Amino acid sequence: MSAKSAFVKSRHNKASRVNSYLAAASESKKRKVSRQRSSQDWPIIIDDSPKALGQGSPKKQRRGLGIQEPLREIPASADSFIRVQELLELSKNVIVISGAGMSANAGFPTFQGIQKSRQTSFDRCLYSSPDETIRFHSTICSMFEHGQSDLCEPTRFHKVMDKLARERRLLRHITQNIDCIEQQLPDLNAKTIRLHGQVDQMRCQMCNGVYKFQPRLFQGTCLPDCQECVRRSRARVSNGKRQLRIGKLKPDVLLYGEPHPGDTEILEAVQNDLETGPDLVVVVGTKLKIPGAQSIASSICHAARSTGGFTVWISKEEPPSRARNLFDYILKGDCESVDQTK
Numbered sequence: 001m002s003a004k005s006a007f008v009k010s011r012h013n014k015a016s017r018v019n020s021y022l023a024a025a026s027e028s029k030k031r032k033v034s035r036q037r038s039s040q041d042w043p044i045i046i047d048d049s050p051k052a053l054g055q056g057s058p059k060k061q062r063r064g065l066g067i068q069e070p071l072r073e074i075p076a077s078a079d080s081f082i083r084v085q086e087l088l089e090l091s092k093n094v095i096v097i098s099g100a101g102m103s104a105n106a107g108f109p110t111f112q113g114i115q116k117s118r119q120t121s122f123d124r125c126l127y128s129s130p131d132e133t134i135r136f137h138s139t140i141c142s143m144f145e146h147g148q149s150d151l152c153e154p155t156r157f158h159k160v161m162d163k164l165a166r167e168r169r170l171l172r173h174i175t176q177n178i179d180c181i182e183q184q185l186p187d188l189n190a191k192t193i194r195l196h197g198q199v200d201q202m203r204c205q206m207c208n209g210v211y212k213f214q215p216r217l218f219q220g221t222c223l224p225d226c227q228e229c230v231r232r233s234r235a236r237v238s239n240g241k242r243q244l245r246i247g248k249l250k251p252d253v254l255l256y257g258e259p260h261p262g263d264t265e266i267l268e269a270v271q272n273d274l275e276t277g278p279d280l281v282v283v284v285g286t287k288l289k290i291p292g293a294q295s296i297a298s299s300i301c302h303a304a305r306s307t308g309g310f311t312v313w314i315s316k317e318e319p320p321s322r323a324r325n326l327f328d329y330i331l332k333g334d335c336e337s338v339d340q341t342k
Contacts, residue, residue, distance in 0.1 A: 099286020
């Protein structure tokens, strides 16, 4: 499943305007706190993984936003995540970019886990294999049914974002997840953009119509006909015109190598967020390996830092080397340790 690797390239003119904005913002307002990127103290790494407990010496670096004590490299999760909560409390335009590691705490599988189990590849070519088609449909139906069950509840971090949304301090939630758990939290859902589609919808490959997902239609290899295409075709035939081609319905989930049907709307929303100016960016529960998602994260992180904002990475794994310099704070641990809902 892809966030469309050609996501920004295909809209070169809009991307150029974003870059111009970033350059202008950098000239008009310098960073509030100077950074020595060559220093060993940057970025600040907070590791609460078991092997890190009791290891390492704290490294201090002063920060703005009114924080009395500087963030440090602290292996104890309780102390380290409190510092992140301080940033969340003081920020007014927060953007969160999330991945499967966040929803794993709600019982949904990660895509890496699905691939390792050979359940499905999420590749656009999977429909050429009957066996993989069945496995893919089974995976989507299982995720849909779990999302509809009483056992599925938003995680602590979902509730943190929802609190920010209710207080009108969440500028945007950009997620690579397809589980739609945000729909249980209306304020958060209104601020959510889904890069990879959503498991509770099916989409016609011909007319692009979107309908509520029906698991019973995806129990085998055959794809159901789009009833709207059927209706239009019959209406034409009754008027003596030739029939139309009937589209097939697929789960509204983006597969690797597919273009996103709503890429223009997503790019426009991201551009508006950049122009508004985030003061805190939190990337959570993702490996950030998909080129499209990494491109979006890069643009947003640069925008935040160009105007004095801060960027935070929260994941059980460190960011990829090519994205490491995007972040001021790298917290290696579970995002559930951040709890601002009390």
